[in-house]
Amino acid sequence: MSSSERLRILGYEPLTESDWETGLHPMDDLLRGERLPHIWCQGCGLGTALSTFVNALQWLEKNQEWDLDKVAVVSGIGCTGRIAGYVRLDSFHTTHGRAIPFATGLKLANPELKVIVLSGDGDLAGIGGNHLIHAARRNLGITVVCVNNFIYGMTGGQVGPTTPHEARSVTSQYGNYEYPFNLPYLAAASGASFVARWTTLHARRLGWTLRDALAYPGFSFVEVIAPCSTAYARWNPDGKGLDPESLRRRGLEIMKHYQEVGRIEHDIHPKDAHIKLNEKGEMAEIVEGEFVKESRPNLQEAIDQRDVWAEKAWQRAKKALDERPDLPAQTEHIPRTEVQLGGFGGQGIMSAGKIIGRAAALYDQLESCFTQSYGPEARGGAAGSQVIIASDSIHHPHLVRPGSMIMMSQGAYSKYIPNLAPGGMLLIDSELVTLPDDHRADITTYGIPATRIAEEAGNNRAANTAMLGFWTAIVGAVSQDAMRQAVIESVPPKTVELNAKVFDIGYERGLET
Amino acid sequence: MPHWRQPLDRDQIQIPLGIVHIIDERCKGCGFCIEFCPQNLFIISERINAKGYHPPEVIPDLDCVNCGLCALLCPDFAIYIEDAGTRSPETISLNPKSEVK
Ligand code: SF4
Ligand code: SF4
Ligand code: SF4
Numbered sequence: 353m354s355s356s357e358r359l360r361i362l363g364y365e366p367l368t369e370s371d372w373e374t375g376l377h378p379m380d381d382l383l384r385g386e387r388l389p390h391i392w393c394q395g396c397g398l399g400t401a402l403s404t405f406v407n408a409l410q411w412l413e414k415n416q417e418w419d420l421d422k423v424a425v426v427s428g429i430g431c432t433g434r435i436a437g438y439v440r441l442d443s444f445h446t447t448h449g450r451a452i453p454f455a456t457g458l459k460l461a462n463p464e465l466k467v468i469v470l471s472g473d474g475d476l477a478g479i480g481g482n483h484l485i486h487a488a489r490r491n492l493g494i495t496v497v498c499v500n501n502f503i504y505g506m507t508g509g510q511v512g513p514t515t516p517h518e519a520r521s522v523t524s525q526y527g528n529y530e531y532p533f534n535l536p537y538l539a540a541a542s543g544a545s546f547v548a549r550w551t552t553l554h555a556r557r558l559g560w561t562l563r564d565a566l567a568y569p570g571f572s573f574v575e576v577i578a579p580c581s582t583a584y585a586r587w588n589p590d591g592k593g594l595d596p597e598s599l600r601r602r603g604l605e606i607m608k609h610y611q612e613v614g615r616i617e618h619d620i621h622p623k624d625a626h627i628k629l630n631e632k633g634e635m636a637e638i639v640e641g642e643f644v645k646e647s648r649p650n651l652q653e654a655i656d657q658r659d660v661w662a663e664k665a666w667q668r669a670k671k672a673l674d675e676r677p678d679l680p681a682q683t684e685h686i687p688r689t690e691v692q693l694g695g696f697g698g699q700g701i702m703s704a705g706k707i708i709g710r711a712a713a714l715y716d717q718l719e720s721c722f723t724q725s726y727g728p729e730a731r732g733g734a735a736g737s738q739v740i741i742a743s744d745s746i747h748h749p750h751l752v753r754p755g756s757m758i759m760m761s762q763g764a765y766s767k768y769i770p771n772l773a774p775g776g777m778l779l780i781d782s783e784l785v786t787l788p789d790d791h792r793a794d795i796t797t798y799g800i801p802a803t804r805i806a807e808e809a810g811n812n813r814a815a816n817t818a819m820l821g822f823w824t825a826i827v828g829a830v831s832q833d834a835m836r837q838a839v840i841e842s843v844p845p846k847t848v849e850l851n852a853k854v855f856d857i858g859y860e861r862g863l864e865t
Numbered sequence: 866m867p868h869w870r871q872p873l874d875r876d877q878i879q880i881p882l883g884i885v886h887i888i889d890e891r892c893k894g895c896g897f898c899i900e901f902c903p904q905n906l907f908i909i910s911e912r913i914n915a916k917g918y919h920p921p922e923v924i925p926d927l928d929c930v931n932c933g934l935c936a937l938l939c940p941d942f943a944i945y946i947e948d949a950g951t952r953s954p955e956t957i958s959l960n961p962k963s964e965v966k
Contacts, residue, residue, distance in 0.1 A: 376888050377942045388891060389941055394918070395895040399940020407937055553901075555937045581895075603940075604896040 379406045382420070384440050391434060395585075395603015397552040397578025401499050402435055404555045405470065408562035409441075416567065423466045426455045428480060431506045431580075432472035432499040449480030452487045455494050463493075463652050466566060473500040473514040477533050481513065488542035488571050493650040495565050495572045498535060501580035509583030516629050520587035527633070535575045536622040540644045545570030547622055547644035551577040553610040554640065561642055570650040577627075577638060579606035589634045609635060616641045672841070679833050682716035688742040689829045690754040692771065694764025697726070697735045700816035701760065705737030707820060707838045708830060712741040715834030721746045734763045741829055756827045758819050759785055760802070779823055781815065798826055800861045809854050817843070817851045818858035825862025832859060879951035883931030885923050891943035894918035898935040898944055904928070905960045907935070928957050 376385060383406065392398045412418040425443040427436040428451040436443040446454045451469045459467045469476070476484050476498045487494065502519065504510040509522040514535065518527040540547045546568045550558035558576060565572040581603030585591025590609045592598035598605050617625075618641040625643055630636035649657065691708060695701045702724050709720040724737040738751045753773040759765045760781045772778060774794045780787075782799030791797070802818035817839055824835045836855055843851045872878075885906065892914060898921050899907040906929055910922035920943065923929070935944045 376891075377945050379942055379945075383942065389893065389916070392940065394893040395897075396940060399942070400897070400938050403937055403939065403942060552938075556934065559937065600894070601896055604900055607897060608900065 379403060379410070382406045382409060382440050384438055387438060390438055392431060393580075393582045393603070395579060395581035395601065395606075396431070397501065397576075397580070397603065397607075398432055398435070398499060400552040400555055401432075401470075401497070401558075401576045401578055402438065404552075404559045405435075405468075405497065405562060406439070408559050408566060411559070411563055412566060418466070422464055423468065424455075424458055426451045426458065426467065426469050426471075428471040428475035429506075430472040430475045430504070431501075432470065433475060435470045449475055449478070449483065451475065452480055452483035452494075452496065456483075456487060456492055459492060459494050460652075467494040468566065469494060469496045471496075471498065472505075473498055473502070473535070474504045474512045477535060477538070478504075478513040485538065485542040488539050488544040488573065490651045491543055491545055491570045491648060491654075493569055493571065493652055495562075495568070495574070496539075497562070497565075497574045497576060499576045499578050500535060501578050501584055502532075503580050503584040505580045505583040509580075509586065516627060516635075518629055518633060519584075520633065521584070522587070525587075532627075534623065534625060534627070536573070536625045536643050539571075539573035539575075540622040543571070544573045544644065545646040545648060545650070546572035546574075546642075548573070548642040549575040549577065549625060549638075549640045551610040551614055551638060551640060552579070553607050554614065554616075557616075564642075564645075568645075569653075570646070570648065577610070577640070579603045579610075581606065589632050610638065614638050614640055618642050676714070676841075677837060679715040679831075679837060682718055682743070682831060682834075686716075686718055686741060686743045686829055688740060688744075688746070689756075689827075690751045691739045691741070691823075691827075691829075692736065692751060692754040692757045692768050693738070693759075694734070694736045694757070694768045695760030695816075696763065699735070699760050700813065701735045701764075702737050703842060704758065704816040704820055705739045707835070707842050708739045708741070708823075710842065711830045711834040711838035712739075715837055716830055718743055718830075719746050721749045723749055734761070734767060736764065736768065756823065758823055760815065760819065762786065777827060779819060779826065781819065798822070798862075798865055800858065802858065805857055805861075806854050809857070810850050811847060814843075814847065814851050814854045817854045821855040821858025821860075822862040825859045826865065875954070878954055880954055880957050881931040881951050882949040882957075883929040883933075883946035884949050885929050885935070886945050886947060887920055887922070888943045889914045889920045890916075891941045892918055892920035893941050893943075894920065895940060897938045897940065901938055902935050903932060904930055924960070926958060927960050928952075930957070 413420055423441050425436055425439050425441050427433040428446050429448040436445040451471045455467045455469045500514050502515050503521055504512045511521045511524040511528050514532045515528045517531050536547045536549050546565055548561045565574050585602035591602035591606045613635050617639050622643045625639045628637045693701050693705050705722050709722040712718045712720040719742050721740040726735055740746050755773050756777040757772050758779045762785055765785045776795050778795050778797045780799045781802040783801045800822050803812050803815040805818045806812045806814040839851055839855050840848050906923050906927050907921040909919045931946050936946055
């Protein structure tokens, strides 16, 4: 069923192509002609910005074989935001300030698309300012055209992030005391790889720049200075203010003013791209041109490069997985078994916990759950890790009443011992933990000199392995083969032999007790 | 325009010509076209459109050189230029009031 048929069944009368095609103007191919004339004020620069944009797209279609079905326009809120509703392209009118996040999603999900954000200064630099700098930082391959009219026009002319210092607006009647953003400088400093500025008077050059910017592989930012004939020009002398003679030509007065004060300077440092006012509050200089053209990999290319590494790492991991021995699964039903491990940082308390989990999950084919807790001291401080093993699903990931504990330092012993279940098993490194006189009588305590065993075998850092062998023999929740295999594949390749030996010693000592 | 010396390639130079089309109902009378046409081809007309604006009209007997600036600048998509070929410089009627901007 075609989409128009579906709409008809739902009771809608879909627009036919001919409803939108007015055929009045050659640009109407890319405009929703039925919505024209647009809502913008007489003399507003937004129309010129849009016609220049449409002109650039038509040129790209004709001369560089662009497929305009693969072009998407996104805009936010404000007078400029209306553009999304006037272009006959895939377009989206987002919430205030969120044009760039929407465009980011579009571009990443479909890298083939040419995504263009067309929005105003308030939307992009004010409400959405954070998104602008981060998209530039990532060098996301989209084009952002920011039409800057120095004011919040749609809401009636409030001061905005680009209103020049000392310029007047509805909310800065005695002159703006804040300082504005220099948008090209902001974009360039954030990492944009193409940065330019033009006024709408220089529509032809703006058009040339747009052709380059739209085709640019990285983040391209074009600021278009446009007259706001209603909200900005009313209060400022460039548009002749409230002078009755000029009331209906404020936009034109500003355009004429651009002709006088525009100064073209390509390739200068964007921090020198000034917009200056004179003492009367008129624009005295607007520096325009193409300031930055830099090539560095855009976000998609950078992702693709990382992908190559990720693929290599995955191949290595996969090989290791494929080479794993097949051990028989645990046949007995293992009830929820909680283990608390404790020691100081650097003893391998975390890895010992993970090894138990790994042995249980991968080789005994049980469920297992691992959590860790570091004291604020990290290395050398108190460290704890918790493991839960069970044949059935583990619904609660935290220890309720651990039945066994492996304690490798005095501090960890004191901290954790109250939690051990009555009748539980405490395993300690007998040389590192001294039992106090009031040691709990309702539990069984086993000790081996794990650190010494490991040291005698050649490396005291294998002490945790000795404790694991000891624990396996005494508690018996995980099978010996599974544990031994998990140790072997978790330790650094050079120490496999040593760890296997230490594990066996620990296991035997466990059987002897 | 009299020349004391003819440019060497004068006989090869051709100036493009255009025919101006104005869509009255879209015009908002901003005056951009009137101000910035390098040929100073437009004046405000007596006509009035549905929104109460006076659209521009073309001064008769002057030639549009098809530079396309008016179509680009017009904020309301109310002007476009139809290509009308080229002509040699002698036969173009330039606006005597137009100056180099
Ligand atoms: S308020 Fe200003 S920016 Fe908005 S449409 Fe009117 S002139 Fe343009
Ligand atoms: S195309 Fe150029 S010369 Fe012709 S009317 Fe427009 S601005 Fe004037
Ligand atoms: S530029 Fe367009 S809207 Fe402005 S006066 Fe000319 S035709 Fe009318």
